[in-house]
Amino acid sequence: VSPEPTEDLLSAYLDGELEPAERVAVEARLTASPEWRAVLEEIRAARAALRGAPAREAPPGFWDDVLHTGPGASRSVPATVRPARGRTPWLAAGAAAAAVLVAVAFVPKEQRVKPDVAAVSAQHGAQLSDAGDPIGALAQMARPVRFR
Amino acid sequence: MADGIPTWEEVAREHGRFLYNVAYRLAGNDDDAQDLVQEALLRVRGGLERYQPGSLRGWLARIVTNVFLDEVRRRRRRPTDALPDDPGRVLPPAPAADETPTSFSDEVQRALDSLPEEFRVPVVLCDVADLSYDQIAAATGAPIGTVRSRIHRGRRMMRAALVAQGVTGP
Numbered sequence: 670v671s672p673e674p675t676e677d678l679l680s681a682y683l684d685g686e687l688e689p690a691e692r693v694a695v696e697a698r699l700t701a702s703p704e705w706r707a708v709l710e711e712i713r714a715a716r717a718a719l720r721g722a723p724a725r726e727a728p729p730g731f732w733d734d735v736l737h738t739g740p741g742a743s744r745s746v747p748a749t750v751r752p753a754r755g756r757t758p759w760l761a762a763g764a765a766a767a768a769v770l771v772a773v774a775f776v777p778k779e780q781r782v783k784p785d786v787a788a789v790s791a792q793h794g795a796q797l798s799d800a801g802d803p804i805g806a807l808a809q810m811a812r813p814v815r816f817r
Numbered sequence: 818m819a820d821g822i823p824t825w826e827e828v829a830r831e832h833g834r835f836l837y838n839v840a841y842r843l844a845g846n847d848d849d850a851q852d853l854v855q856e857a858l859l860r861v862r863g864g865l866e867r868y869q870p871g872s873l874r875g876w877l878a879r880i881v882t883n884v885f886l887d888e889v890r891r892r893r894r895r896p897t898d899a900l901p902d903d904p905g906r907v908l909p910p911a912p913a914a915d916e917t918p919t920s921f922s923d924e925v926q927r928a929l930d931s932l933p934e935e936f937r938v939p940v941v942l943c944d945v946a947d948l949s950y951d952q953i954a955a956a957t958g959a960p961i962g963t964v965r966s967r968i969h970r971g972r973r974m975m976r977a978a979l980v981a982q983g984v985t986g987p
């Protein structure tokens with residue numbers, strides 16, 4: 670006795686991808702089941718929509734570029750490392766990373782800013798009057814800049 | 818063409834439209850489709866000596882599918898690069914009534930974009946690349962029963978997405 674056909678055979682039925690025995694079983698089920706017939710019409714419509722949609726053409730000039738320069742030549746980097754369009758270009762991102770590394774390598778460990786902001790801040794803060802001094806208050810907020 | 822093996826230029830000239838259409842239906846936009854096609858042609862150029870004369874389109878569809886799936890995996894490792902099938906991705910809204918109406922092709926593509934790639938790939942290979950189920954199984958590495966099931970479920974999801982856009986006819 671053949672097992673009951675499962676519903677996912679309906680697409681294979683439409684595509685002519687069933688064995689003869691499976692096809693007979695599906696057709697028998699379709700005759701008996703309005704639900705199966707409804708599903709068949711659903712997938713028939715989806716299949717027809719995609720098969721009937723016009724083929725997408727490449728933008729003008731795309732194939733001329735590919736044939737003239739070779740595949741991949743008009744791309745900045747291979748797909749395996751290339752970010753999606755509209756994002757930071759790979760080369761720019763690499764240059765930025767290199768700049769950061771250089772900056773970190775050459776930045777002194779200790780602050781060498783003159784005048785000594787911390788000392789000026791402490792001195793000026795000490796001279797701040799009780800009545801309030803807006804500039805002095807700002808100076809109090811100054812803190813030494815530390816580089817990591 | 819020597820010994821039935823085409824050059825990559827011949828592949829591009831004679832099958833470029835096919836390759837582009839499959840890439841576009843998988844990726845859902847022209848920018849990514851162009852990148853997929855170029856990467857696929859690079860692999861074609863590098864693999865032509867291993868090509869066994871037979872179904873050239875099946876071979877090309879397999880290559881562009883592999884390029885697409887590689888890119889899907891790469892972007893999954895980099896979550897800032899949204900994928901068409903990201904669960905959190907917000908699909909582009911359907912145009913308002915006073916905007917230029919989208920074509921039927923756009924509606925179909927929007928429905929296709931809503932499918933997770935494990936369903937989108939076999940549906941595209943079946944209904945766009947016109948591959949047999951055996952060819953799709955070979956291209957995706959999935960058993961034939963899985964291919965059947967995914968094509969069927971993918972079509973049902975696609976139909977639901979089309980109906981949600983107001984497309985009720987084929």
